[in-house]
Amino acid sequence: MKTMIPILTTRAGKLYQGDCLEMLAQIDPETVDLAFADPPFNLGKEYASKIDDALAEEHYLAWCESWLLEMVRVLKPGGTLMLWSLPKWNLPLGAFLRKRLTFRHWIAVDIKYSLPISGRLYPSHYSLLYYIKGTKPAIFHPDRLPIACCRHCGGELKDYGGYKNKMNPSGVNISDVWTDIPPVRHAKYKKRDANALSLKLMDRIVSMSTDPGSLVLDPFGGSGTTYVAAELAGRRWIGSELECSSIIERFDSLEADREHIEEIWAQKNRLFTDADLKRRAKSGRPLSQDYRIEDPKETETNACLCDAVARE
Secondary structure (H helix, E strand, C coil), X not given: CCCCCCCEECCCEEEEECCHHHHHHCCCCXXXXXXXXXXXXCCCCCCCCCCCCCCCHHHHHHHHHHHHHHXXXXXXXXXXXXXXXXXXXXXXXXXXXXXXXXXXXXXXXXXXXCCCCCCCCCCCEEEEEEEECCCCCCCCCCCCECCCECXXXXXXXXXXXXXXXXXXXXXXXXXXXXXXXXXXXXXXHCCCCCCCCCHHHHHHHXXXXXXXXXXXXXXXXXXXHHHHXXXXXXXXXEEEECCCHHHHHHHHCCHHHHHHHHHHHHCCCCCCCHHHHHHHHHHCCCCCCCCCCCCHHHHHHHHHHHHHHHHC
16 A cells, blocks of 8 residues: 655644545554544535545445544554544444444534424434543543523523532533534634534544643544644644645634634633623622632633643
8 A cells, every 4th residue: 555645744743635544544553542533424415525425325334434443443542532423323333333442422512404304303413422442531531611601691591509619610510412512603714614613622522532742533634623623732633634725724824723712712611701700790790709710810821821732
């Protein structure tokens, strides 16, 4: 097999243009900390790469199994494999992975992905499968989220009663249903495909399953969101795509992505966002003194430290 040469090399990563199976074959066994895949969904979509996105079901699943086997091979003991797809495909592919890895979670991400279909329920979530190689994850530190508040007055949507003083000042535990991942409609990304991955989604996945210096693999680069999230968070990365021009263009100017991810970092792992605190103050709803709130200066320092890691 001919050795592939990266079409893009950055401070932290390498991007290959070509078939993902050829790229995966070049990776040494048990070297990857996080293997993430967002493959084509076989819905008949037209891609710039001209791939056939309307395969017979058995052919599509066989193809998926071929690259999943490679992802399992290159995953470190304790490493994480996450598969982003429609529930239709993650049911059989999850059963396939279950024979080779340890199941952790089926994460439902609440994003409407199509128009309503007559005679069926409105499909409104993607499936994110979470597996590990071995019995327990080598790395697992999920983000904490701010308390959900009213977007008008800033008041809590859930009454925590007498438990306010027991709340972790870094935020609430994340569940396996994610309702706060927006479609890619950020003002800075007007030209990005509507089905591109959210930077917030990939930052959460990378933060949960890796440490600075960890190796992240994504064999279906798409618009490059996985690579951007890894690069800015100080992780190493490797990936492929059949047509890489949009990813290369994105890496030519990362300032918009850097600004966006700094906004994301500033609003996680804290009990209340700045915006909600401002809404409360404006509406005359003082925050209960029972909450243990981190010093804003400490939060700002932590954000600066994250920024320093990303810029090194």
